[in-house]
Amino acid sequence: xxxxxxxxxxALFKSFKSVAIVLxxxxxxxxISNFVKSNPALFLNESSNPYVSGIRFLTTVFGFLFVLTLxxxxxxxxxxxxxxxxxxxxxxxxxxxxxKYIGVSLFWIVCLSISFTxxxxxxxxFDILEFLRLLTFISYAIGINFLIxxxxxxxxxxxxxxxLGGILFPTFGIWSMFSSNSILQVVKxxxxxxxxxxxxxxSYLPFAFSLLFLMVSIYTFRRKDL
Numbered sequence: 001x002x003x004x005x006x007x008x009x010x011a012l013f014k015s016f017k018s019v020a021i022v023l024x025x026x027x028x029x030x031x032i033s034n035f036v037k038s039n040p041a042l043f044l045n046e047s048s049n050p051y052v053s054g055i056r057f058l059t060t061v062f063g064f065l066f067v068l069t070l071x072x073x074x075x076x077x078x079x080x081x082x083x084x085x086x087x088x089x090x091x092x093x094x095x096x097x098x099x100k101y102i103g104v105s106l107f108w109i110v111c112l113s114i115s116f117t118x119x120x121x122x123x124x125x126f127d128i129l130e131f132l133r134l135l136t137f138i139s140y141a142i143g144i145n146f147l148i149x150x151x152x153x154x155x156x157x158x159x160x161x162x163x164l165g166g167i168l169f170p171t172f173g174i175w176s177m178f179s180s181n182s183i184l185q186v187v188k189x190x191x192x193x194x195x196x197x198x199x200x201x202x203s204y205l206p207f208a209f210s211l212l213f214l215m216v217s218i219y220t221f222r223r224k225d226l
Contacts, residue, residue, distance in 0.1 A: 001091065001099040008103025012070065021066050022111050028054035029115040033122040052130050055115050059134045060174075060196060065166030067141040071104050072148060072162035073155040075221065080155055093222045101146060101214055108138045133196055133203045140192040140206035143213030144169070150217045150224075 012018045032054030075097065078084040087096060112135055120126045144165065152158040173193035176184040188194045192206035 001095040002102070004087075004091070004096060004099030005102035005106065008074065008100045009106045012104065012107040015070070018070055018107070021070070022114060025055060025058060025111055025115040026118055028058055029118040030122070033119050052116070052119060052127055052134075055112070055119075056130070056134060056196075059112075059137055060193065061170050062166075063138055064141045064144070064169040065163075067104075067108070067138065068145050068148070068162035068166045069159070071142075071145050072158045074100050074104060074145070075149040075217075076153055076158055077155050079153065079224065093224075094218050097146065097150070097214070097218045097221050101142065101217075104142055104145070105139065108142070109135060112138070136204045136207045136210075137192045137196050139210040140213075141169075143210030143217075146217040147213050147220075150220045 029052075032052075073080075075084075078087070084096070091099075112131060116126055116131050145162070148158050148161055148165070152161060169191065170193070172184065172187050173191040176188035176191065177194055177197070179185075190209070192209070195203050195205050197203075
């Protein structure tokens with residue numbers, strides 16, 4: 001399982017798109033941090049840490065798009081190419097799913113860690129709670145990603161669904177926070193956008209959703225005829 005996690009983690013870092021996203025996070029972290037340091041009077045009334053506002057913006061608005069497009073085929077590509085048949089002779093299907101989940105999660109942990117380290121170098125402060133909240137938000141997107149890659153067999157289809165999901169999730173998630181529509185109120189509480197605005201234990205609830213999605217993915221993958 002951990003061998004699969006390591007392989008998936010390294011495979012992500014070898015991708016040009018992944019490296020570009022990491023650099024984008026670093027540039028945002030550095031730019032926003034320097035801007036806040038140069039204009040402290042503009043952020044006197046900020047209740048949250050203004051230094052991480054750039055990372056928060058990238059994560060909440062583009063996080064789903066980044067996660068879903070990078071890893072949309074994390075499982076179905078091996079099913080489609082039938083290379084998964086060689087793997088299942090050595091390790092269980094559940095371990096394959098969990099291993100890949102850990103590998104993808106590690107990539108985003110490192111990505112956010114690098115960004116927060118850049119901020120730490122600038123202001124000598126590491127906001128661990130904000131880091132965990134953003135990581136929890138990302139974990140929700142990872143869980144959704146695993147649902148897509150197990151439920152959709154064709155990588156071309158999962159790519160299209162991931163692109164669509166990467167746009168629709170933030171659109172409806174953010175919209176639901178400002179709407180009184182009953183349907184959007186349901187969306188509000190089953191997506192992570194509302195929770196990331198909270199400052200208590202509820203802000204970590206999206207991780208519970210992620211684990212639920214992971215369990216459904218494991219159940220679905222175990223029932224697949226490979």
